[in-house]
Amino acid sequence: MNCPECQDLLQQRMDGEATPTSDALERHLSECSACRELHSGATILLEGLKKMPLPRLAPDFARTMTAEILHDRRQRRAKMGRRILVTVAMAASVVLLLLLAYRWIPGAQKPHAPNPIPNPMAHKPEPAPSPPKQETPPPEPKPAPSNAFTKLTDRLADTTRDHAKVVLVGTNLDAVEKLPVNELPMLDPSVREAGQEVSDGVLTVTRTTRQAFNFFSRELPMPDMGEQKH
Amino acid sequence: MSAEDANLVRRCLKGDESAIHALVERFQSDVFGLCVRLLHHRHDAEDVTQEVFLRIFRSLKRWDSQRPLKPWIMGITVNRCRTWMSARSKRPELANYLHETAASKPADDSTELVREIKSAVHELRWDYRTVFVMFHERGLPYEDIAEAIDKPVGTVKTWLHRARLEVMERLRQRGMVNEFSPQVGE
Numbered sequence: 001m002n003c004p005e006c007q008d009l010l011q012q013r014m015d016g017e018a019t020p021t022s023d024a025l026e027r028h029l030s031e032c033s034a035c036r037e038l039h040s041g042a043t044i045l046l047e048g049l050k051k052m053p054l055p056r057l058a059p060d061f062a063r064t065m066t067a068e069i070l071h072d073r074r075q076r077r078a079k080m081g082r083r084i085l086v087t088v089a090m091a092a093s094v095v096l097l098l099l100l101a102y103r104w105i106p107g108a109q110k111p112h113a114p115n116p117i118p119n120p121m122a123h124k125p126e127p128a129p130s131p132p133k134q135e136t137p138p139p140e141p142k143p144a145p146s147n148a149f150t151k152l153t154d155r156l157a158d159t160t161r162d163h164a165k166v167v168l169v170g171t172n173l174d175a176v177e178k179l180p181v182n183e184l185p186m187l188d189p190s191v192r193e194a195g196q197e198v199s200d201g202v203l204t205v206t207r208t209t210r211q212a213f214n215f216f217s218r219e220l221p222m223p224d225m226g227e228q229k230h
Numbered sequence: 231m232s233a234e235d236a237n238l239v240r241r242c243l244k245g246d247e248s249a250i251h252a253l254v255e256r257f258q259s260d261v262f263g264l265c266v267r268l269l270h271h272r273h274d275a276e277d278v279t280q281e282v283f284l285r286i287f288r289s290l291k292r293w294d295s296q297r298p299l300k301p302w303i304m305g306i307t308v309n310r311c312r313t314w315m316s317a318r319s320k321r322p323e324l325a326n327y328l329h330e331t332a333a334s335k336p337a338d339d340s341t342e343l344v345r346e347i348k349s350a351v352h353e354l355r356w357d358y359r360t361v362f363v364m365f366h367e368r369g370l371p372y373e374d375i376a377e378a379i380d381k382p383v384g385t386v387k388t389w390l391h392r393a394r395l396e397v398m399e400r401l402r403q404r405g406m407v408n409e410f411s412p413q414v415g416e
Contacts, residue, residue, distance in 0.1 A: 011391055041398035041407040048343040049366050054259060055266040057279070062255040065280065069250055069287045076288070 001028040006035045010042055159191075235299040239290055254283055260300070260368055261307050267363040268311040270352045274318070282310050301377035304370065308360055308379055315356070343406060350400035358393035361386050 001024040013019045029036045058064075241249035261282050265275035285306055293302055351359055360379060364370045372390075376383045401407050 011394075014394055037402065037407060038398065041401055042394070044343065044401060044407055045347065045394070045398055048341070048347040051341060051344050052347065052367065053344070054367075055263050055272070055275070057258055057262050057276070061258055061279075062251055065254045065258070065283050066247060066251040068280065069254070069284065070245070070247060072284055073245065073287070 001025055003028075003032060003035055006032070007038065010035075010038055014042055014046065232295070232298060236295040239293060239295065239299065242287065243290055250287070253286075257300070257303050258283075261303065264304060264307050264363055264368060265311055267348075267351060267367060268308070268356075268359060269314060269318075270348075274314065278307075278310050278314050281314075282307050285310065297377070298374065301370070301374040304364065304368070304374070305378040305380065312356065346401060346404050346406055347397065350397040350404075353400065354393050354396055358389050358396065361389045362393040362397070365390055 001022075006025060006028050009019050009025060029039060238249055238253055242253055258279070262275060262279045265278045265282070266272060269275050269278060282303075286303055289306075293299065351362060354362060357379075361375055364375045364378065365372075370378070372383050372386050376386045379386070398407070
């Protein structure tokens with residue numbers, strides 16, 4: 001037996017495993033002072049660990065701890081209840097504030113006839129006589145909004161509605177050339193210019209896509225769906 | 231055992247006082263014993279034990295009933311002790327606690343050997359001390375220790391092996407180990 005084997009046996013013994021006494025081990029221990037010292041130390045350590053007193057808590061620890069746990073549990077539940085209550089109250093306050101704001105802000109209740117968005121997929125928009133661009137008379141000034149907030153929201157709503165027309169038409173690739181750009185009401189020149197650039201870009205993309213689809217439908221054999229059904 | 235644990239935990243979650251009492255009573259010596267050895271201070275250990283049980287019951291619903299309960303509880307204990315130790319190390323006025331505890335002779339120390347072993351264990355590095363106490367004092371098997379400290383079993387074995395060698399070396403230096411022919415195979 002060599003030193004590593006002897007130390008393995010020592011660890012097994014300290015793990016609580018039964019290690020058979022062997023002549024080889026005893027012979028090695030009698031010859032090797034390092035291993036003998038280790039075995040001696042292990043024996044003393046195991047003896048000392050057996051004598052080690054277990055730390056004890058106060059006898060009524062479990063009872064006091066149980067009371068404390070139950071108290072903590074009640075406190076946490078109450079805290080959770082308060083948290084839910086505060087959340088609900090805050091949400092209700094926000095809703096109330098919004099309602100009050102709607103009621104009191106001047107112009108917020110102004111009757112506003114919805115401007116139906118024309119669906120170009122269903123029917124083509126009637127071509128309106130497009131006025132010459134340069135000679136377009138300035139639009140009649142709208143009645144002055146009651147305040148800046150109303151002015152901003154009205155402007156946003158108008159712009160959104162106008163752009164929606166373009167988007168709806170754009171979903172129909174075939175009708176893309178018929179974008180009712182000219183029908184749009186007067187916009188800022190910069191916005192109009194940007195819209196024109198976007199629509200030019202969309203036009204190029206849709207043309208290329210249509211050409212690609214035409215090419216594939218011409219060159220590639222397409223499955224006959226009618227025959228497959230039978 | 232696992233089904234029994236699961237049943238006990240289920241009752242605790244419903245707020246059954248007797249189940250809570252039973253669970254505390256069942257694990258209090260393990261938790262407190264580990265705290266005392268890891269913190270090396272009785273009063274701190276009592277405080278941490280209370281904190282551990284509060285945390286156990288707050289997070290009991292997160293316990294996986296497919297796993298044994300004891301390693302889970304011991305894992306929480308080790309983590310709380312580690313947090314407490316790091317907080318204590320930042321408080322210079324509490325540094326005397328350790329000296330006071332090491333120097334004074336606790337009432338339950340019966341022999342010098344026991345005192346030397348406690349001192350040697352306290353000087354081990356944290357990981358070694360944790361596995362040593364869990365194995366030799368709390369009697370946890372390797373697998374449970376590995377689960378509690380979230381390390382592979384091989385690592386636990388290595389740490390325990392080194393911890394034993396360090397404790398034995400310390401005992402040898404303190405003149406506790408006489409060179410005699412031991413009774414092999416005890």
